[in-house]
Amino acid sequence: MSTNANLATLTGDYTIDPAHTTIGFTARHAMVTNVKGKFLDFAGSLHLDGTDPSLSSASIDVKMDSIDTGNADRDGHLKSADFFRTDEFPTMTFRSTKAEALGGDDYRITGDLSILGVTRPVTIDLEFNGAAKDPFGNERVGFEGKATILRSEWGLTWNAALETGGFLVSDKIKLNFDISAIRNA
Numbered sequence: 001m002s003t004n005a006n007l008a009t010l011t012g013d014y015t016i017d018p019a020h021t022t023i024g025f026t027a028r029h030a031m032v033t034n035v036k037g038k039f040l041d042f043a044g045s046l047h048l049d050g051t052d053p054s055l056s057s058a059s060i061d062v063k064m065d066s067i068d069t070g071n072a073d074r075d076g077h078l079k080s081a082d083f084f085r086t087d088e089f090p091t092m093t094f095r096s097t098k099a100e101a102l103g104g105d106d107y108r109i110t111g112d113l114s115i116l117g118v119t120r121p122v123t124i125d126l127e128f129n130g131a132a133k134d135p136f137g138n139e140r141v142g143f144e145g146k147a148t149i150l151r152s153e154w155g156l157t158w159n160a161a162l163e164t165g166g167f168l169v170s171d172k173i174k175l176n177f178d179i180s181a182i183r184n185a
Contacts (some may be wrong), residue, residue, distance in 0.1 A: 007050030040064035
């Protein structure tokens with residue numbers, strides 16, 4: 001949200017719409033292909049300030065048991081003690097600490113990402129996709145975002161060596177977000 005007069009009208013509190021939002025990731029597998037996944041159960045909120053984007057904020061809670069990579073065996077392994085330990089750490093959280101307007105429709109939000117009880121900063125680059133009133137009268141805003149993290153920084157270190165060299169799962173994980181949020185009444 002740049003500070004043009006139109007965006008000032010978007011200032012307010014929003015609830016992320018899970019039916020029209022994707023929280024996804026991509027990991028390199030066996031050093032030759034990408035495995036994509038997403039989380040199906042999450043809740044979040046945004047506070048947008050169209051006049052001063054630095055006053056905007058975001059908060060999201062993700063149920064780790066809702067991981068979906070399209071393969072039940074892989075999903076089970078990701079929920080296990082080798083990776084997310086969902087019995088012990090059922091939720092991943094993000095709480096923003098800083099928001100910046102970069103110019104045009106580009107923004108950057110920095111915040112604390114907590115996985116496995118470890119909290120570390122992460123920076124997400126966002127593109128504002130626009131605002132519209134949907135057929136049900138809801139005022140919506142949309143953003144696309146991306147970030148890259150090293151999973152080892154959150155204690156996600158399980159891996160297996162490959163006979164040809166390298167490892168089964170990359171340390172670098174690409175996060176991607178397609179967010180639709182509805183203004184609170």
